[in-house]
Amino acid sequence: MDSLSEICSSASNCRDCDLHFSRKRVVCGAGPSEARIMIIGEAPGSAEDEKGIPFVGRSGKLLDSVLKSVGMQRDQIYITNSVKCRPKLGMTPKRNEIKTCAGYLEMELSAVSPMLVVPMGNSALTSLGFILKRKFDRISEIVGKVIETDGFFIFPQFHPAAILRNPKRKEYFQEYFKMAKELLDDLGDLSRDEIISKYRVARP
Numbered sequence: 001m002d003s004l005s006e007i008c009s010s011a012s013n014c015r016d017c018d019l020h021f022s023r024k025r026v027v028c029g030a031g032p033s034e035a036r037i038m039i040i041g042e043a044p045g046s047a048e049d050e051k052g053i054p055f056v057g058r059s060g061k062l063l064d065s066v067l068k069s070v071g072m073q074r075d076q077i078y079i080t081n082s083v084k085c086r087p088k089l090g091m092t093p094k095r096n097e098i099k100t101c102a103g104y105l106e107m108e109l110s111a112v113s114p115m116l117v118v119p120m121g122n123s124a125l126t127s128l129g130f131i132l133k134r135k136f137d138r139i140s141e142i143v144g145k146v147i148e149t150d151g152f153f154i155f156p157q158f159h160p161a162a163i164l165r166n167p168k169r170k171e172y173f174q175e176y177f178k179m180a181k182e183l184l185d186d187l188g189d190l191s192r193d194e195i196i197s198k199y200r201v202a203r204p
């Protein structure tokens, strides 16, 4: 299995899709390899493209403040994106770009082996769908529902950019992270069957 630094150095030389034309820097995932939770965003924006670090722009500030408000520490979370390179101004990554980049996310999942994965928004769900060979409903249908897989639980959440566009949703965003924190704590204390019954987990 590749280490996170090996995965990052291979992503840094990647030219497998057109996004390498528009990037300044490849934005690798960040956080501890022993993190119990992985958060997956969509794609780097301009601040991330400049710095080479995920979630350091406006969406990142919102994410940081909400994580803090529910008692989660960013330095204990592994944070990454469905694609590692910035799409052209304001664009969402295309399906084939997400598919091409999903190999990196798959390697990150095996290197970190989180108990809980929080995909924020549809691009992150699409990427997980490629890796797990299943099709997820849209985020608005499954936000806040716990989904079981062989290796980890999935807890879909809105993308912070959607909250910045529609601040009325901020309290839901915070509420869902509160649930994610409780679920993460329970994953350390309860059996798989207890988790499944407490959170009414959707079985595939």
Ligand code: URA
Residues within 6 Å of the ligand: 041, 042, 043, 044, 045, 048, 053, 054, 055, 056, 057, 059, 060, 081
């Ligand atoms: N939005 C994302 O999805 N990822 C980032 O890293 C920044 C903004």
